[in-house]
Amino acid sequence: MADFRLPASSRIRKGKVHRAAAGARKVRAFRIYRFDPTSGENPRVDTFELDVAGCGPMVLDALIQIKGSIDSSLTFRRSCREGICGSCAMNIDGMNRLACTTAMEDLGGGDIRIYPLPHMPVVKDLVPDLTNFYAQYASVKPWLVTHTPPPPDSERLQSKEEQEKIDRPAACILCACCSTACPSYWWNSERFLGPAALLAAYRWIIDSRDEATGERLDALEDPFRLYRCHTIMNCTDVCPKDLNPAKAIAEIKRMLVERTS
Numbered sequence: 001m002a003d004f005r006l007p008a009s010s011r012i013r014k015g016k017v018h019r020a021a022a023g024a025r026k027v028r029a030f031r032i033y034r035f036d037p038t039s040g041e042n043p044r045v046d047t048f049e050l051d052v053a054g055c056g057p058m059v060l061d062a063l064i065q066i067k068g069s070i071d072s073s074l075t076f077r078r079s080c081r082e083g084i085c086g087s088c089a090m091n092i093d094g095m096n097r098l099a100c101t102t103a104m105e106d107l108g109g110g111d112i113r114i115y116p117l118p119h120m121p122v123v124k125d126l127v128p129d130l131t132n133f134y135a136q137y138a139s140v141k142p143w144l145v146t147h148t149p150p151p152p153d154s155e156r157l158q159s160k161e162e163q164e165k166i167d168r169p170a171a172c173i174l175c176a177c178c179s180t181a182c183p184s185y186w187w188n189s190e191r192f193l194g195p196a197a198l199l200a201a202y203r204w205i206i207d208s209r210d211e212a213t214g215e216r217l218d219a220l221e222d223p224f225r226l227y228r229c230h231t232i233m234n235c236t237d238v239c240p241k242d243l244n245p246a247k248a249i250a251e252i253k254r255m256l257v258e259r260t261s
């Protein structure tokens, strides 16, 4: 039988264990991925026992507490604490989620496992390198493109119905939970745009004010950029804003078929 082994540099070593202080009232253990590229050492998983009686209810509250009171070197992104900025996306108990909107009590009573978003290079600990993800977003030209001058005495207006069409896709917070949950994106992230960028493309394709629909569809008509989506639906399952990138991708495919028939 073939024996497959991970490269030595990707094997996770045993991490440190930080025990809860004596007298802790409600202890919860967090098993957190740690990686510092400057150390020359393999990643490890540290265990932090935290008295959650003294902190807020969300996973992000616990991370802030751990960083503030146990290990200041623990590195993660966060900003708004309200599910708006998308920066605290990480893999929590096996699912991509926002740490600030994930309640600890919704994760059952066991240890809470926290890893960076999957299949991305890691900058440090829970911080993934999103350079390629943002470049792909920029590549779909996520702004209004027009070829005609605006009306002389008003802005480019939309009806309520036209606005409602883009309302949900425009609510994307670019957290990358969807793209990093997509198996097609894992294997082809250099060439497949992934669900987040494709949802953004769709948002501008269907915008009634945009005048570059044909160019936008031309740019997506490619076996990799669009058609690597195999409708696996992980993207829609994990989106913390209840958006539906898989449906948007299917709609783009439908538009491409319709314009040739």
Ligand code: SF4
Pocket (backbone or CB within 6 Å): 181, 182, 183, 184, 185, 194, 195, 228, 229, 230, 231, 232, 233, 234, 235, 236, 245, 246, 249
């Ligand atoms: S539906 Fe498409 S984009 Fe979404 S997870 Fe599946 S393959 Fe990826």
Ligand code: SF4
Pocket (backbone or CB within 6 Å): 086, 171, 172, 173, 174, 175, 176, 177, 178, 179, 195, 196, 199, 238, 239, 240, 241, 242, 243, 245
């Ligand atoms: S579609 Fe959802 S999961 Fe994907 S980047 Fe936008 S908000 Fe995040």
Ligand code: FES
Pocket (backbone or CB within 6 Å): 077, 078, 079, 080, 081, 082, 083, 084, 085, 086, 087, 088, 089, 098, 099, 100, 101
């Ligand atoms: S901190 Fe902004 S979405 Fe979580």
